[in-house]
Amino acid sequence: MRIRYLIWTVVLTLGMGCGKNAPIDPEINEVTEPRFPSLPEEPFEYSGLSFPESWLNDPALALFGGFASDIEVTDAGATLGRVLFYDSQLSLDNSVSCASCHQQERAFSDPHVRSAGVSGALTQRNAMALFNLNYQRRLFWDLRTIGLENQVLEPIEHPDEMAMNLEALPEKLAQLDYYPNLFQRAFGDETISAERIASALAQFIRCFHSYSARFDRGLENDFTEFTAQEMLGKDIFFNGQTRCNQCHSGKNLFSTQPFINGLELDYAEAGDGGIGALTGDPFDDGRFKTVSLRNIGLTAPYMHDGRFNSLREVVDFYSDDIQPHPYLDERLSVNGFGSPGQAPYQLNLSEEEREALVEFLHTFDDTVMVAAEWLSDPF
Numbered sequence: 001m002r003i004r005y006l007i008w009t010v011v012l013t014l015g016m017g018c019g020k021n022a023p024i025d026p027e028i029n030e031v032t033e034p035r036f037p038s039l040p041e042e043p044f045e046y047s048g049l050s051f052p053e054s055w056l057n058d059p060a061l062a063l064f065g066g067f068a069s070d071i072e073v074t075d076a077g078a079t080l081g082r083v084l085f086y087d088s089q090l091s092l093d094n095s096v097s098c099a100s101c102h103q104q105e106r107a108f109s110d111p112h113v114r115s116a117g118v119s120g121a122l123t124q125r126n127a128m129a130l131f132n133l134n135y136q137r138r139l140f141w142d143l144r145t146i147g148l149e150n151q152v153l154e155p156i157e158h159p160d161e162m163a164m165n166l167e168a169l170p171e172k173l174a175q176l177d178y179y180p181n182l183f184q185r186a187f188g189d190e191t192i193s194a195e196r197i198a199s200a201l202a203q204f205i206r207c208f209h210s211y212s213a214r215f216d217r218g219l220e221n222d223f224t225e226f227t228a229q230e231m232l233g234k235d236i237f238f239n240g241q242t243r244c245n246q247c248h249s250g251k252n253l254f255s256t257q258p259f260i261n262g263l264e265l266d267y268a269e270a271g272d273g274g275i276g277a278l279t280g281d282p283f284d285d286g287r288f289k290t291v292s293l294r295n296i297g298l299t300a301p302y303m304h305d306g307r308f309n310s311l312r313e314v315v316d317f318y319s320d321d322i323q324p325h326p327y328l329d330e331r332l333s334v335n336g337f338g339s340p341g342q343a344p345y346q347l348n349l350s351e352e353e354r355e356a357l358v359e360f361l362h363t364f365d366d367t368v369m370v371a372a373e374w375l376s377d378p379f
């Protein structure tokens with residue numbers, strides 16, 4: 001694993017070095033059948049988007065919030081970001097855009113276990129859903145990248161994703177009629193640079209706000225619209241026995257801390273050690289990002305490797321099948337506290353409880369973001 005990361009670094013570094021001196025490969029610069037984005041005459045008011053007061057005043061979220069608050073979102077900047085996000089011309093052979101693997105109706109995730117990039121090669125992990133990114137300082141399943149503006153250029157360059165040379169990209173985009181004007185409006189002149197591309201993409205994906213689920217309405221009206229089954233599921237999620245909410249916590253139903261949830265006894269041996277593959281520390285073997293459960297009904301398959309096809313499979317796993325990993329998080333043991341690596345709990349949920357928990361998890365699905373026109377494909 002670590003060796004593989006090293007090789008990537010070397011390849012990327014070499015690639016970038018060549019870009020500086022050698023003439024740009026003409027093949028890379030070819031654009032195909034330019035389609036035109038159709039944009040509203042008056043730009044959407046991205047700069048006016050905000051989270052509800054209850055989120056802004058939430059002390060737990062305030063602790064993690066404010067990441068990426070240095071990214072100023074302007075209407076013209078996010079509009080450009082929207083076009084870039086959906087434009088497959090950002091990839092080497094014009095076949096893959098960010099949206100190929102991050103689909104709006106699926107809360108910007110991918111229904112495939114692993115996603116195919118330009119080379120046809122599959123990504124190493126399941127594509128993540130994208131929303132509420134200003135609460136995410138560290139990105140990717142293994143938290144390896146800090147900051148959105150640093151993250152967004154990585155998939156463009158990555159050989160298994162868009163495989164585009166960042167040095168050549170500005171010149172390529174300049175050949176598309178719609179870009180100079182969009183850059184002019186966003187940044188004051190027509191210059192196209194990797195830095196500006198990163199800024200615009202980061203502005204746009206910062207606007208993926210998700211706080212409109214049935215669960216949120218329930219918080220406001222004391223869950224009067226919930227069915228008996230959903231209420232049972234809610235109780236299981238929040239009771240002190242499963243401790244689901246002790247890791248997937250707060251209004252965003254996530255944690256900024258990575259945890260080991262016991263999918264494997266030995267993750268490195270199973271093929272992906274997560275943070276452990278970066279640190280080489282057995283304590284981190286299988287430690288992965290504690291992703292938000294918002295939109296969870298829309299983002300199958302599940303876990304870093306997409307191993308579970310349905311929420312029922314996830315619930316069956318937590319009920320019966322957590323592995324006795326040597327550093328399993330203590331919340332998944334009977335005690336629920338103390339040192340890591342205690343024997344996993346066996347919830348033995350009844351059929352009725354399993355179904356109820358699945359139904360409840362669906363109340364986290366957003367109803368606005370997944371259909372919002374301002375976040376949709378302009379091509």
Ligand code: HEC
Nearest residue numbers: 097098101115116117123125126127128139140141155161
């Ligand atoms: C070929 C599929 C593919 C494409 C194209 C792609 N991504 Fe991703 N994306 C992924 C996968 C897979 C991951 C998780 C990778 C990992 O953790 O190792 C990911 C993770 C991310 C994350 C991290 C989210 C988090 O919560 O940590 C962000 C942000 C992101 N992608 C944005 C983008 C942007 C912006 C683009 C376009 C410039 C893009 N992606 C293009 C597959 C893709």
Ligand code: HEC
Nearest residue numbers: 242243244247259261288289290302303304314318329331
């Ligand atoms: C010790 C902390 C912890 C507890 C407790 C916990 N989880 Fe998780 N959960 C995680 C981590 C970490 C991941 C990501 C693991 C991975 O992909 O390797 C995860 C992943 C998930 C996913 C898949 C997310 C996705 O986008 O693929 C679901 C669904 C989920 N958990 C539901 C639950 C439910 C329901 C409970 C209670 C029965 C629960 N979790 C309890 C830490 C926890």
